[in-house]
Amino acid sequence: METGTVTTANPLNVKAKKESKSKEIARKLLRSWTGVIGFSLIILLLILSIFGEVIAPFDPMDAQLRDRLLPPLTDGHLLGTDQLGRDILSRVIVGARVSVVIGLSTVLLAGLIGTIVGVIAGYYRGWIDIVLMRIVDVQLSFPFILLVLVISAVLGAGLTNIVISLALAGWVIFARVIRSEVLALREKEFITAAIATGVPKLQILVRHILPNIFTPIIILGSLQIGTYIIAEASVSFLGFGVQPPTAAWGNMLDEGKDYIFNSWWLITFPGIAIILTALGVNLFGDWLRDTLDPELKGE
Amino acid sequence: MLAAGFKKAGGDEMTDIPILEVTNLKKYYKISQGLFKSNIVVKAVDDISFSIKKGETFALVGESGCGKSTTGRTLLRLTEATSGEVRYKGKDLMSLPYEKMRFLRKELQMVFQDPYASLNPKMTIKQILTEPLRVHKKYTPSERTKKIIEILKIVGLSEEHLDRHPNEFSGGQRQRIGIARAVILNPDFIVADEPVSALDVSVQSQVINLMLDLQKEFELTYLFISHDLSVVEHMTDRVAVMYLGKIVELTETEKLFKDPKHPYTQALISAVPASHPREVKKRIVLTGDVPNPANPPSGCAFHTRCPFVMEKCKSIAPNLTEVADGHQTSCHLYSEKKEEKTNVIIHSEV
Amino acid sequence: MSDILLEIKDLGIQFNTGKGPIQPIRGVSFSLKSGETLGVVGESGSGKSVTSLAVMGLLPEKKSKIVSGSIHFNDEDITKLSEKQYRKLRGNEMSMIFQEPMTSLNPVFTIGELLSEPLKQHKKMSKKERKEAIINVLKQVGIPRAEQIINEYPHQLSGGMRQRVMISLALLCEPKLLICDEPTTALDVTIQAQILELMKEIKAEKNMSLLFITHDLGVVAEMCDRVVVMYAGEIVEVAEINELFDQPLHPYTQGLIHSRPTNNSRKSALYSIKGQVPRPEEIGIGCTFANRCPHAFEKCLKETPPIFEKGDHLSKCWLQDSKRQAVMK
Numbered sequence: 008m009e010t011g012t013v014t015t016a017n018p019l020n021v022k023a024k025k026e027s028k029s030k031e032i033a034r035k036l037l038r039s040w041t042g043v044i045g046f047s048l049i050i051l052l053l054i055l056s057i058f059g060e061v062i063a064p065f066d067p068m069d070a071q072l073r074d075r076l077l078p079p080l081t082d083g084h085l086l087g088t089d090q091l092g093r094d095i096l097s098r099v100i101v102g103a104r105v106s107v108v109i110g111l112s113t114v115l116l117a118g119l120i121g122t123i124v125g126v127i128a129g130y131y132r133g134w135i136d137i138v139l140m141r142i143v144d145v146q147l148s149f150p151f152i153l154l155v156l157v158i159s160a161v162l163g164a165g166l167t168n169i170v171i172s173l174a175l176a177g178w179v180i181f182a183r184v185i186r187s188e189v190l191a192l193r194e195k196e197f198i199t200a201a202i203a204t205g206v207p208k209l210q211i212l213v214r215h216i217l218p219n220i221f222t223p224i225i226i227l228g229s230l231q232i233g234t235y236i237i238a239e240a241s242v243s244f245l246g247f248g249v250q251p252p253t254a255a256w257g258n259m260l261d262e263g264k265d266y267i268f269n270s271w272w273l274i275t276f277p278g279i280a281i282i283l284t285a286l287g288v289n290l291f292g293d294w295l296r297d298t299l300d301p302e303l304k305g306e
Numbered sequence: 307m308l309a310a311g312f313k314k315a316g317g318d319e320m321t322d323i324p325i326l327e328v329t330n331l332k333k334y335y336k337i338s339q340g341l342f343k344s345n346i347v348v349k350a351v352d353d354i355s356f357s358i359k360k361g362e363t364f365a366l367v368g369e370s371g372c373g374k375s376t377t378g379r380t381l382l383r384l385t386e387a388t389s390g391e392v393r394y395k396g397k398d399l400m401s402l403p404y405e406k407m408r409f410l411r412k413e414l415q416m417v418f419q420d421p422y423a424s425l426n427p428k429m430t431i432k433q434i435l436t437e438p439l440r441v442h443k444k445y446t447p448s449e450r451t452k453k454i455i456e457i458l459k460i461v462g463l464s465e466e467h468l469d470r471h472p473n474e475f476s477g478g479q480r481q482r483i484g485i486a487r488a489v490i491l492n493p494d495f496i497v498a499d500e501p502v503s504a505l506d507v508s509v510q511s512q513v514i515n516l517m518l519d520l521q522k523e524f525e526l527t528y529l530f531i532s533h534d535l536s537v538v539e540h541m542t543d544r545v546a547v548m549y550l551g552k553i554v555e556l557t558e559t560e561k562l563f564k565d566p567k568h569p570y571t572q573a574l575i576s577a578v579p580a581s582h583p584r585e586v587k588k589r590i591v592l593t594g595d596v597p598n599p600a601n602p603p604s605g606c607a608f609h610t611r612c613p614f615v616m617e618k619c620k621s622i623a624p625n626l627t628e629v630a631d632g633h634q635t636s637c638h639l640y641s642e643k644k645e646e647k648t649n650v651i652i653h654s655e656v
Numbered sequence: 657m658s659d660i661l662l663e664i665k666d667l668g669i670q671f672n673t674g675k676g677p678i679q680p681i682r683g684v685s686f687s688l689k690s691g692e693t694l695g696v697v698g699e700s701g702s703g704k705s706v707t708s709l710a711v712m713g714l715l716p717e718k719k720s721k722i723v724s725g726s727i728h729f730n731d732e733d734i735t736k737l738s739e740k741q742y743r744k745l746r747g748n749e750m751s752m753i754f755q756e757p758m759t760s761l762n763p764v765f766t767i768g769e770l771l772s773e774p775l776k777q778h779k780k781m782s783k784k785e786r787k788e789a790i791i792n793v794l795k796q797v798g799i800p801r802a803e804q805i806i807n808e809y810p811h812q813l814s815g816g817m818r819q820r821v822m823i824s825l826a827l828l829c830e831p832k833l834l835i836c837d838e839p840t841t842a843l844d845v846t847i848q849a850q851i852l853e854l855m856k857e858i859k860a861e862k863n864m865s866l867l868f869i870t871h872d873l874g875v876v877a878e879m880c881d882r883v884v885v886m887y888a889g890e891i892v893e894v895a896e897i898n899e900l901f902d903q904p905l906h907p908y909t910q911g912l913i914h915s916r917p918t919n920n921s922r923k924s925a926l927y928s929i930k931g932q933v934p935r936p937e938e939i940g941i942g943c944t945f946a947n948r949c950p951h952a953f954e955k956c957l958k959e960t961p962p963i964f965e966k967g968d969h970l971s972k973c974w975l976q977d978s979k980r981q982a983v984m985k
Contacts, residue, residue: 195423196418196420196423196424197423197424197425197426197427199379199384199418199424200416200418200424200425200484200487201426201437202384203382203384203411203415203416204411204415204437204438204441204487205408205409205410205411205412205438205441205442206437206441207408207441210441214429214437215426218426218428218429219426219427219428369844369845369846369847370844476932476933477700478932479932506699506700506871506933507699507871507872507873507912507915508699508908508911508912508915508928508929508933509932509933510915511915511917511926511927511928511929512928512929512930514917514926515925515926515928518923518925519925533844533845535845536874536916536917536918537917539917539918539922540917540918540920540922540923540926541917541922541923559922560922573846574845574846576849577845577846577848577849578845578874579848579852579872579874579875579877579878580874580877580878581873581874581877581916581918581919582877582901583877583878583880583897583898583901584898584901585877589849589853591846591849591850591853592846592849592850593850595814595815595816595817595847596814596844
């Protein structure tokens with residue numbers, strides 16, 4: 008055959024490639040200081056949520072009414088105590104778990120619903136697309152937090168219910184984004200090539216479309232987690248969410264708000280925890296987007 | 307269907323049996339102009355007919371927007387035709403149910419222009435090449451791998467490329483993969499849509515050679531869509547020249563380049579850059595641009611740019627008629643047996 | 657002023673990529689006489705566009721730097737110029753036409769606004785004079801209804817018309833040097849023919865120097881007086897146009913010319929250069945073309961060839977080594 012031999016461009020074996028890939032990601036992470044901050048905050052949050060009880064200096068549930076409303080740095084209470092004499096640092100540490108659990112499970116549930124809806128609407132188009140997207144439009148016209156409150160008012164309080172109501176209010180964003188991703192993918196030439204090969208429609212969806220929307224799902228999910236954590240705190244603050252005495256940053260704010268004028272530390276520290284978490288998740292999400300999706304950044 | 311490895315001695319023998327017959331094919335796009343305005347209809351492919359013989363390479367030539375790519379895609383039902391008939395081995399493809407058509411695709415394949423966009427970036431080469439075999443339930447899984455390695459060698463790649471992703475290859479190598487995907491099912495007919503125009507010059511000739519070799523080896527029939535006239539002259543047997551959705555000239559490749567009839571074809575051929583600095587080309591430089599397909603000129607669509615335009619060209623559209631043996635063109639210059647006279651006009655003015 | 661308008665000497669450019677620095681251009685030297693059309697031929701990755709960007713001072717600032725050599729324009733080393741000094745040159749003394757006429761015209765301005773920009777920058781003219789100059793130049797490049805076109809936006813024009821606007825934009829200040837980066841690649845053949853004719857006319861009329869960058873040998877054959885052939889960031893051959901087509905010395909140039917379909921008999925296998933263009937990170941010692949070259953021998957793999965001169969015909973290939981040629985005879 009007169010085609011000539013094709014010299015291999017990079018005679019690296021596959022294993023070496025895999026190794027260099029994880030190294031490459033680490034190198035890319037180290038290059039961006041925002042990425043490093045975000046990543047460290049997330050790691051810290053995960054450690055706190057897993058080993059919270061071990062790390063916490065006091066029992067977060069242990070109410071010592073004698074020691075109520077101690078300011079920070081008194082009697083070994085680094086961040087002071089609350090109105091029932093519980094150690095605030097310990098409660099903030101243990102409260103991390105609620106945020107992580109709610110953030111992660113909400114994003115999984117909302118992402119799942121949203122992806123299914125978005126993929127169906129974008130891939131099959133037609134009337135089903137119109138119907139689904141009108142539902143999304145209607146839901147998007149309500150403020151997110153109001154919707155969460157309405158749904159959790161119906162479902163009642165509790166951890167599971169707050170996850171369900173956050174997901175029911177939050178899936179629409181996934182549906183919108185995923186639908187537009189699928190719409191763009193449908194027009195890609197490799198999809199036409201798959202049709203020309205004779206690949207059945209369902210297989211095109213599973214083998215060609217889904218793997219290619221994975222990256223946007225991850226990126227959007229990582230950015231949404233922050234929103235959900237804040238929303239959970241807001242809902243808990245309004246008394247619909249995680250119920251006392253379980254330590255959660257939202258209900259700590261709720262309980263502390265009555266003492267805001269003479270004991271500022273009650274609400275300041277859970278507030279800072281929420282801010283840092285949301286910041287960490289968002290910084291990391293931004294970095295992830297820039298790394299996985301360089302086109303968006305225009306690099 | 308031929309068994310793999312079955313090679314025919316002669317190679318480019320052509321038969322006169324048409325493998326594909328296209329009759330009155332139309333593809334119109336409606337462009338919505340908003341709620342209260344009537345839609346604009348773009349006639350991307352406007353009533354074209356031709357047939358492709360078994361074993362030949364049939365070229366569709368024209369400039370961007372002339373409808374050549376749309377024709378290729380419509381034939382394979384990658385977009386649905388507005389009307390018309392496409393008979394493949396006697397069966398009308400346009401009226402086949404979706405599943406039957408999908409099943410038939412193992413005989414009708416396509417090579418795409420952009421080797422970067424036409425391969426799924428998330429798949430390995432092995433997955434890309436297994437897919438056609440899997441969906442058409444050919445061979446056992448272990449035989450499939452053997453077959454893939456075989457085809458990779460034929461297109462000039464090797465076994466070590468199996469687990470790589472498309473982004474690890476150069477444009478030329480990707481196009482080889484795209485071609486491998488098209489021929490792995492032993493198809494009879496391949497639509498090649500500008501298969502070399504996105505490639506570097508030094509790689510183009512490799513891919514052209516590969517396509518010529520594969521044609522001999524697998525007795526392929528090609529529909530070769532291109533705007534590059536030198537490539538078309540080199541590797542095709544018959545050519546249809548398209549302008550604004552219509553075929554304006556159709557004949558054997560050698561005849562077309564030796565004696566182009568339609569003024570558009572003449573201009574197109576004369577516009578090809580010289581192959582040597584000392585070659586002096588008699589150039590017909592067309593004035594103006596290709597008209598907007600959404601608002602084509604009346605009568606003959608070419609009359610706005612034609613150097614030989616007559617009064618009737620502006621109102622009456624000419625039909626594709628045979629003006630010499632096996633040489634069809636749609637131009638009023640040839641319609642009233644004035645052929646000799648007009649030929650004189652054309653050649654004296656060039 | 658000397659006869660030589662642009663002289664590039666031993667130009668080397670370094671890009672910083674995520675994977676470390678690469679050198680897309682190494683040791684590039686050529687000169688352009690005034691009134692001459694010099695073709696720069698090469699495939700993707702040959703460094704032809706990077707060279708032209710370097711001349712225009714348009715290299716991405718943070719990611720790239722000139723590591724060696726000089727670019728003399730009008731006897732002045734322009735690699736040392738500040739951005740402000742460069743702005744006086746660009747669009748005035750030297751202009752550039754890009755490949756994609758749609759993306760290189762800002763869609764939010766009308767044609768008239770786009771064209772008045774360089775005049776405002778470089779020439780002192782009244783509004784009325786500017787308008788006249790613009791209409792004049794539009795007519796020169798063969799744009800009909802110039803008076804109306806100046807109020808239209810780029811997207812309202814066809815590809816060929818946009819390229820004409822690009823050309824008129826480049827011509828406005830009557831530059832001495834016009835760099836054309838694949839000016840007809842995105843256009844259809846019949847439109848390409850129009851634009852090439854137009855550029856020939858304008859060049860003859862204005863006595864400009866043209867640096868014509870393309871991958872298409874046919875376009876080169878039509879347009880150029882001399883040709884520089886680039887491969888993988890280096891110049892491999894420089895020759896007068898007829899000489900290049902009649903007697904290409906470098907095996908790469910030979911391959912390019914032989915592999916054109918018009919130089920092969922119909923339906924036969926085309927002559928082809930085997931292999932692929934190397935990526936910048938794959939370039940090692942020896943001749944960059946050695947792994948694809950049909951004539952490669954030991955020395956090619958070990959030593960980078962110098963540039964051999966045969967009159968005005970330069971080529972970077974060990975085959976031209978006089979010692980070796982003596983042995984072969």
